[in-house]
Amino acid sequence: xxxxxxxxGSSYVPDFRPTHIVxxxxxxxxxxxxxxxxxxxxxxxxxxxxxxxxxxxxxxxxSNGWSAWVDARLLVSVPDDPPAAGGPLTRTADPRPLIARAxxxxxxxxxxxEELAGGRADGETFRRRxxxxxxGMVVDGESLWLYDAEHERWLYCDGTGLSTYAASSAPxxxxxxxxxxxxxxxxxxQLDSEPPGAPRTRVVGPDGxxxxx
Numbered sequence: 001x002x003x004x005x006x007x008x009g010s011s012y013v014p015d016f017r018p019t020h021i022v023x024x025x026x027x028x029x030x031x032x033x034x035x036x037x038x039x040x041x042x043x044x045x046x047x048x049x050x051x052x053x054x055x056x057x058x059x060x061x062x063s064n065g066w067s068a069w070v071d072a073r074l075l076v077s078v079p080d081d082p083p084a085a086g087g088p089l090t091r092t093a094d095p096r097p098l099i100a101r102a103x104x105x106x107x108x109x110x111x112x113x114e115e116l117a118g119g120r121a122d123g124e125t126f127r128r129r130x131x132x133x134x135x136g137m138v139v140d141g142e143s144l145w146l147y148d149a150e151h152e153r154w155l156y157c158d159g160t161g162l163s164t165y166a167a168s169s170a171p172x173x174x175x176x177x178x179x180x181x182x183x184x185x186x187x188x189x190q191l192d193s194e195p196p197g198a199p200r201t202r203v204v205g206p207d208g209x210x211x212x213x
Contacts, residue, residue, distance in 0.1 A: 012064055013062075013065050018078055019049050020047075020050050020060070020076055020078055021045050021047050022042045022043060022048065023044065023074055023075070024045065027041060027070050029042055029069065029070050030070070031068065033054050047063065048061065048062055049061045054173045055172050055173035056172050058075065073153065093162045095159075098146050098155065098162065102135050102136075108130070109133055112130050135149065143157075
C-alpha cells in the first residue's frame with residue numbers, strides 16, 4: 001500500500017534532522033497515543049524526527065511539519081555520523097547475553113519438568129516454579145530468532161547483532177498491557193553484561209499493532 005504524509009499546510013521545518021526512518025513495511029499512525037484515533041499511515045523509509053515518548057508510543061515530526069503518534073519500538077534509528085579518525089568503534093547490540101538468558105530460562109523449565117516427572121515435585125510446585133517463564137528461540141542455519149520477554153518482542157540475529165523483527169503487543173503508555181492474560185514474565189538475570197557503551201538494539205520490523213496493511 002502506498003501511503004501519503006498529509007500536508008501540514010505550513011512551510012517545511014527548517015534544518016530538519018531526522019532521528020529515525022519508517023520501516024520498509026510502512027507504519028500505522030494515530031492522532032494521539034490512543035488506538036481508537038488512527039490517522040494516515042506513513043510511507044516506508046520516510047525520514048522522521050522522534051520528539052516525544054509516552055511508553056511505547058512516540059510522537060514523530062515530518063519534514064513538512066506534520067506530526068503523529070506511532071509505535072516507537074518499530075522505528076529504525078538513523079545512525080550517528082561516523083566517528084572521527086582514531087575515535088572509538090561503534091558496535092551493534094551483542095546477541096550473547098539474550099541467548100544466555102534464553103538458555104537459562106529453558107534450563108529452569110527443564111529442571112522443573114524433570115522433578116515433576118520424577119515425583120520429586122507436585123503439580124502446584126511445578127506451576128509455581130514455571131509461572132511467568134517465557135522463552136522463544138528458532139534456529140535456521142545462520143539465522144536466529146529470539147524472544148525478548150522483557151520488552152515483549154522478537155529479535156532477529158545474524159550471528160553478530162540483533163534487530164527487532166516484530167513487537168508482540170500493541171504500544172502502551174507504560175506498565176502492563178491492559179487485558180494481558182499471561183502471568184508477569186520472569187526476567188531472567190543477565191548472565192553476560194553487554195559491552196560498556198553498546199548502543200541500544202536497532203528497531204526494525206513489521207507493525208506490531210495487529211492492523212493489516
